[in-house]
Amino acid sequence: MPLEGDPPALRLLPLLPSGWTVEQRSAASLWLKHVVVQFGWPAKRVTGSMSTRRMRHRRPCWGSWRRMPRRRM
Structure with missing residues (x-):
């Protein structure tokens, strides 16, 4: 945190x-x-990104994203 100001x-x-x-x-x-x-x-000064509206939509967490099959290039 800064020593002076907000x-x-x-x-x-x-x-x-x-x-x-x-x-x-x-x-x-x-x-x-x-x-x-x-x-x-x-x-x-603390904000969040998790409003109730956004929380209703399930998004994969990091662990489940890592288990997704990779595409071959």
Whole structure:
């Protein structure tokens, strides 16, 4: 964080399991924000990318993406 002035916005982009419910994703988002604020980042400068609308669409998590078959060139 900068020594003077406002810190930049911190945008959290967690990779969560695709099988998690909206409630689980929301709880994880709130917990992550809480931890970041607890370690000194101003709460007003923490943003997230997980709105309820976006959480309803399941996207593969990193682990499942890695297991996808590779295309041969």
